[in-house]
Amino acid sequence: MFKIIEKKVLNNTVSLMEIEAPIIANKAKPGQFLILRVDKDGERIPLTIADYNKENGTVTIIFQIVGSTTKQLNCLNENDYINDLVGPLGKASQLDNLNKVAVIGGGVGCAIAYPIAKYLNSQNTVVHSIIGFRNKELVILKNEFEKISDKLILMSDDGSIGNKGLVTTALERLIKSGEKYDKVIAIGPLVMMKSVSELTKKHNIKTTISMNPIMIDGTGMCGGCRLTVGGKTKFACVDGPDFDGHLVNFDEAIYRSKMYKDFEKKSYEKTCNIFKGAN
Amino acid sequence: MPNMSLEKTKMPHQDPSTRITNFSEVALGYTEEQAINEANRCLNCKNKPCVSMCPVSIDIPNFISKIKEKKFEEAYDIISKSSSLPAVCGRVCPQEVQCESKCVRGIKGEPVAIGNLERFVADWHNKNVKKQSKPKNSSKQKVAIVGSGPAGLACAGDLAKKGYKVTIFEALHIPGGVLVYGIPEFRLPKNIVEKELQNLENMGVEIKTNIVIGSSITIDELFSQNYKAIFIGSGAGLPRFMNIPGENLNGVYSANEFLTRINLMKAYMPDSSTPIKKCKKVAIVGGGNVAMDAARSAKRLGAEKVYVIYRRSEKEMPARMEEIEHAKEEGIIFKTLCNPKEIQGDSNYFANKIICSEMMLGEPDQSGRRRPIQKENSDFEIDIDCVVISIGTSPNPLIKNNTPGLKTNDWGGLIVNEQTGLTSKEGVFAGGDVVTGSATVILAMGAGKKASNAIDKYLSSLK
Numbered sequence: 001m002f003k004i005i006e007k008k009v010l011n012n013t014v015s016l017m018e019i020e021a022p023i024i025a026n027k028a029k030p031g032q033f034l035i036l037r038v039d040k041d042g043e044r045i046p047l048t049i050a051d052y053n054k055e056n057g058t059v060t061i062i063f064q065i066v067g068s069t070t071k072q073l074n075c076l077n078e079n080d081y082i083n084d085l086v087g088p089l090g091k092a093s094q095l096d097n098l099n100k101v102a103v104i105g106g107g108v109g110c111a112i113a114y115p116i117a118k119y120l121n122s123q124n125t126v127v128h129s130i131i132g133f134r135n136k137e138l139v140i141l142k143n144e145f146e147k148i149s150d151k152l153i154l155m156s157d158d159g160s161i162g163n164k165g166l167v168t169t170a171l172e173r174l175i176k177s178g179e180k181y182d183k184v185i186a187i188g189p190l191v192m193m194k195s196v197s198e199l200t201k202k203h204n205i206k207t208t209i210s211m212n213p214i215m216i217d218g219t220g221m222c223g224g225c226r227l228t229v230g231g232k233t234k235f236a237c238v239d240g241p242d243f244d245g246h247l248v249n250f251d252e253a254i255y256r257s258k259m260y261k262d263f264e265k266k267s268y269e270k271t272c273n274i275f276k277g278a279n
Numbered sequence: 280m281p282n283m284s285l286e287k288t289k290m291p292h293q294d295p296s297t298r299i300t301n302f303s304e305v306a307l308g309y310t311e312e313q314a315i316n317e318a319n320r321c322l323n324c325k326n327k328p329c330v331s332m333c334p335v336s337i338d339i340p341n342f343i344s345k346i347k348e349k350k351f352e353e354a355y356d357i358i359s360k361s362s363s364l365p366a367v368c369g370r371v372c373p374q375e376v377q378c379e380s381k382c383v384r385g386i387k388g389e390p391v392a393i394g395n396l397e398r399f400v401a402d403w404h405n406k407n408v409k410k411q412s413k414p415k416n417s418s419k420q421k422v423a424i425v426g427s428g429p430a431g432l433a434c435a436g437d438l439a440k441k442g443y444k445v446t447i448f449e450a451l452h453i454p455g456g457v458l459v460y461g462i463p464e465f466r467l468p469k470n471i472v473e474k475e476l477q478n479l480e481n482m483g484v485e486i487k488t489n490i491v492i493g494s495s496i497t498i499d500e501l502f503s504q505n506y507k508a509i510f511i512g513s514g515a516g517l518p519r520f521m522n523i524p525g526e527n528l529n530g531v532y533s534a535n536e537f538l539t540r541i542n543l544m545k546a547y548m549p550d551s552s553t554p555i556k557k558c559k560k561v562a563i564v565g566g567g568n569v570a571m572d573a574a575r576s577a578k579r580l581g582a583e584k585v586y587v588i589y590r591r592s593e594k595e596m597p598a599r600m601e602e603i604e605h606a607k608e609e610g611i612i613f614k615t616l617c618n619p620k621e622i623q624g625d626s627n628y629f630a631n632k633i634i635c636s637e638m639m640l641g642e643p644d645q646s647g648r649r650r651p652i653q654k655e656n657s658d659f660e661i662d663i664d665c666v667v668i669s670i671g672t673s674p675n676p677l678i679k680n681n682t683p684g685l686k687t688n689d690w691g692g693l694i695v696n697e698q699t700g701l702t703s704k705e706g707v708f709a710g711g712d713v714v715t716g717s718a719t720v721i722l723a724m725g726a727g728k729k730a731s732n733a734i735d736k737y738l739s740s741l742k
Contacts, residue, residue, distance in 0.1 A: 023495050037452055043544065043553040044452070069552065084452040086489040216544065216553075219450055219491055220675050221460075221516040222536035226527055233520060233527065238677065252527055255628035259529045263554035 001081040002036075005058055010140040013065050014108050015074050016050070022057030024049070024087045030119045031093030031112075031210065031242055034059065035218045037084040038072045045069050046215055048112040048241070049088060059087075062111030062140070068267040089218040090241045093208070095119055098182045100126040102174065103149075104167050104196055105141075106188020107133055112210055113187045114141050121148040128179065129153070130170045132188070136161035168195045175203050183208060186245060190254045197245030207245035211236040213257060227253050282319035285388030290395050295608040299578050302464045302547055305605060306370070311349070314399040318346035320384055321391045328381035329393060334725030335433070337361040339378055339393055346396060355404040358397060363436030363479070364429065364724065366405060366471045367458060369398025372721045373599050405474050417444040417483045420507040420738050424448065425492045425678065428456020429720045430512030430711025432479060433727030434734075439482045441735050446506070447484060450491040453543065456514055458720070460543040461535070463572050465579070469542075493678040498685070498707060507741065508706050508734045511693065512727055515672040515712035521564065525622030526668070530556055530630040534569045534669035541576050558665035560584045562633050564619055565669030566596035567717075571603065573667045574611045585611050586661060590618040590638050590651040616640070618651065620658065622666055634660050674713045682707075692716055700730030701737075708734055 006018040024034055033048045051060035063070050076082065093116055101120055105113030110131050120127050129145045132155035139161055145152050153170045154162030163170065171184070184207045186196040193209040200207040215225035218237045225236040230247035234240065291307040292298075298305050309317065321343040329339045338357050345354035358365045374380075374394035382390030419442045424431045427449040435445045453459055455472045480486065490496060492513070501509055518533035520526050537555070540546040544553035561577040563570050566589035577585045587606065589596060592615050596603060607613070616638040623632040637657035640649035674691045686694045686703035693702055693709045700708040710726025712718055 023490065027495060041545075041552060084489050086450065086452070086491060087495065089491065089494060216536060216539055217451060217516075219494075219516070219677060221518070222539055223518045223520070223533040224536045226520075228527060233522070252628070256527065256529060258627075259556070260554045267552065267554075 001083060002085040004076055004078055004080050004082065007076075007078050010062065011138050013138070014062060014111070014140050015065070016060060016062045016111075017073075017076075018051075018053075018058050018060045019082060019085065020057060021059045021085050021087075024085065025052045025054050025057050025059050028052040028059060028088040029092035030095060030115050032088035032090050033212075033218070033241060034061070034085055034087030034089060035215075036061075036073075036082055036086075038069060038076070039083050042072070042083060043069055044084075044216055044218070046089070046212065046218055046237075048210070048212065049115075050111045051115055059085075062108065064108040067264050071268065086218070090237060091239070093185075093210075093242050095125075096123065098123070098125045100128070100179075100181050102128045102130065102171060102179075102181045102184045104171065104184065104186040104188070104192075105129070105131045105145075106167055106186075106192040107138065108140070109188030109192070109210075110141050110145070113185065114144055116185055116187070117145065118148045126150050128174060128181070130155065130167045130174075132156065132167040132170075132192070133161070134158065166195070167192060168199050171196065172199055175199075175205070181205050184245075185209075190250055190257060193245060193248075194250035194254075197248070197250070201246045208242050209245040209248060211241045211243060211248075211253065213253065214259060227256070280319070281322060282316055284320065287389045287392040287395070288313050288317035288320075290392070295610070298465065299575075299609050302579055304468050305465050308402055309395055309399040311351075311403075314346055314396060315349065317392050317396060318343045321347075322383055324383055328383065329378040329391075332377045332381050333361075334377070334721045335361045335728050337378075337397070342400065343391070343393075343396055346400065351400055351403045352408060354400045355408075358400060362724070363433050364475050364720075365397055366401035367429070367467060367475060368721055368724070369394055369396075369401055370467050370471075371462060371719075372397075373719055375600060377721070405471070417442055419443045420741075421446065421505055422734060422738075423501045423506040423509045425498075425509065425511045426450075426456055426513040426711075426713075427454035427476075427486060428458065428512060428514050428711065428723065430514070430713075430723035430727040431456070431510065432475070433724035434510045434512060434710070434731045435484045435727075436479055436482065437728055437731035438734060439479065439484045441731070443735075443738070445484045447486045448490045448492050448496070449486065449488045451543065452488050454486045454488060460539045461569065461572070463538065463542055463576050465575065466572065491677065493681040498678065498682040498704070502706065508708065508738055510700070510727070510730050510734065511678060511702070511707065511709040511713055512711045512723065513675060513678055513713045514723075515717045516675045517673045517691075518668070519671050519673060520668055521619065521670060523619060523621055525624060525630065528622055528624040528630040529628050530558070530624075530664055531622060531666045531668065534563075534565070534573045534667050535672065537573050537667045538569070538576065541580070547576075547580060555580065556665055558582050560661075560663045561665040561667065562586045562588055562619075562661060562663045563667045563669055564588045565671070566591070566598055566615075567669065567671070568598045568602050569717075570667075570669040571598045571606045571611075573669050574606055575609055577665070577667070578609055578611065582665075586614050586663075587611055588614045588617050588619055588633070588635060590616070591648060592616055592640060595648045614661075616651065618653065619666075623660075629664070630666055631662065631664060632660050633663050633666055634658055672712075672717045674716070690716065698729075699733035700726060701733060706737070
């Protein structure tokens, strides 16, 4: 059992939790993930480790309420317990010896992009952050990004905050203005990572993306998280979650992410009804 | 008077038409009367040929004699001296190629049903004896066991009996390894595994779940936490794929994923929070016990047609005869001498066809089995909505990659001394599938037992 030390609501659909997990905190590195089960009958879901504190023995997760498990998770509060937490899993991101990097976060992907930007900043890498959201209600971590970025560009689909448009629009503008990046790191919805990768391929800039597919064990056992990278099958859990964006078959990954769409929808509705009943 | 019947006393089974609608156990177990009747077929041979074929050397004629005398608990005590998981082994051991293969009664007629008798004794004990195994005085050094499958459990049990402080580390949220995530409920009910685990905990063994050794804690860190010896029984968890087109389509599973969703995550239950695709036409690729488990599970999930696709003939299938028989009774369709070439899908990327070639058998290959050769122009297709790839597994490289000094062979198996299980790293022993590649529960237990003796010797020498 793992105790929730702190919970913060970042917006209507995104929450942050700091959880007591000394073994995971002791080992965690940027880019790694954990798997949790909310209760004893829960499903296993992977979530990226958004932050960790070795001294206090805590890890932080930031999650969007998209399905029944994240909805159930969001019902827990400070001092409640999460049944299972295992990690750190996956390979750490390669973030050393970089001069200048564009870090791109889309929606809740910003929760994963932020610790990476923060780490790069601590390594004296010049960080240009581009963060994008559908609208102003959904903005998260803006102030945090501001503190650790040499340049921050905020984008929204509807123009209700920052500049109107997609993150790729902002990135293209920066590249065209003559900015030279060692690397672009893009984390967010698959469609966004695909567009960023297409753009950077044109400009020949190394690009890393972070996968978050369906998985069960997270240790290489089930193969449910497999994707095609450069024509070869890879497991996101042990070979990733970071991959070369220019080599990933995004279309396949997008199809695979929809495998249980119907089940998820029903399950989500059921969970909603349970909570309606409880209220 | 010995029972001179040429046939085994029949084990009662759930009727096939009923059992394909549920996940309850298929074989129902002997009554006391049936067990005694079968025990009386044992001739109590002096030279005990059966024992020589048991990987953990259970004193078989002796425990069977106790059944004849209705002293079931004494029979249990004899088995437990050698085996820490009798209720499991009585169900899943391939007795026909082990103990029963050397039974004198098998020369003319069927051998004594040793497996059925072992199961009877273990179940009788679990049902009738409430006494808890006493915690041993764990005064000796700390030992860490990596993985809570059959190898780790056998090693842990024996070391606890010898007085060591044993901690098992398990990566998943429930201990038991392949016994809980792999073997289905209808062949090995999970409450039996729980009982065996409870017995170990009563003996003082500590089980820590949710810890991935190699990632959460490394082998070297275990030593710095004062564990004096380590046994790696992490199994062969990495699924193999065929590398044919269409293998990443939706609806194509590794057997590991398919069975884990069903067994560990209980996806067969109506209110499960873990989904599994509800399929009508399922192709299982492979011919081992895992393939049979997957096929029979698919049937129970409501599939109308379940095919087992295997590239050699039925004779070469590695699955136990009993499993193949059970699968046939349940209406599984066997497509032998048949090899998949491609999986095709619909516009939404869901698998809907598997293309296969007919095969014929050529000369024997290195494994001694006849090599399958493709017949020309023999391609045909089968409509499916799900494919389960069950062509074996290999050891997970996680521990190897994070443990300096640990040597593996070219397919990733840990290299060990065969007599002791000692790896290339001092104080680190290993056994089971992580050494041999995918094998059986009892071989893994045998390896765990062997290593426990070597660990005892090693730790005694450290004093």
